[in-house]
Amino acid sequence: MQDFVQLWVYLSATPLFGLTATLGLYVAAQAVYQRLDHAPWANPVLWTVLALAVLLTATGTPYPTYFSGAQFIHFLLGPAVVALAWPLWQRRAQLRQRGWALLAAATAGGLAAAGSAVAIGGALGLPVDVLRSLAPKSVTAPVAMGIAEQLGGIPALAAALAVLTGLVGAISGKYLFNALGITSPAVRGFALGTASHGIGAARAMQVNPDAGAYAGLALGLQVVLASLLMPLVGAWLLR
């Protein structure tokens, strides 16, 4: 027993723990998600995060210790943003043909998401540094962190809010689109990529290839648009 405790103390302090726990729990959550035929509420990100939060709390592992291992996964977000060039390039014909419509929808949707978040949050009396972290929530987490920093928000909170936004879109999007009578997979995918970034796009890629391609396109567009517009509009909105 003593040996076991010592072994745990050793292992839980090495990067191996955070990396193994993240990957292992995600693979398990993904298997359950597939078994449940991609039910929105069974979202693998949601359940992996919850399981890890319970595991870290139960074992008394501090977040920085966990992150020393999980950072190897986190790091890949950067190359993944670069990799968005691939779906953009593959769909270049559609981009050229429907470019203006897609650009207009991405701009309108991105501004509506950020503007309504700040307006609703402000009306509910949230402090300004929380509002500044809430504004870039529809952009993929690593980019949201950079924008929040520029706006004077809290980067780590912005990243967490971006992940929650992705989950909200991935879980509830299907019902919202059905209620609005939006049936085209391309339109549904594009909206998911615009308003709920990578997690919404991942959901779209899992259910329909056409929706997935448009979601990847929207994700890439939103990253560029938000990086350019958000510091200007945000600075003006959040004076």
Added chain:
Amino acid sequence: MTMLQGLSILLLCQSAGEAAARLLHLPLPGPVLGMLGLAAALAWPRLRAPVGSAADALLAHLSLLFVPVGVGVMTHMALISQYGARMLLALVLSTWVGLAVTALVLRALLPRPPGAPTPPGTPALPA
């Protein structure tokens, strides 16, 4: 091997993007500049196979990459216990606004919807 070549190209583009953002004080994050650079560089056919295989592998498991940050919500328990309900309300409502505005604007602007027009009441596609 192709996949490793692709990963190297992605990392090179990201590094070039970071360097450009810092040296030229551009408002775009390094990976975004890297993405724009790569999109232009894909005009060169030799890059396509390696970049495609690495990008497909990374993007297929995109949602995994958000898990470490998601667990980070734990570290903001003080803010969350104070403002949690209001933050969540603002977050959920604004996400729905964003989804609805994007979808409705795009549907209105596309000349013919990519799927043939479906009469109301037909079973919707999952998304």
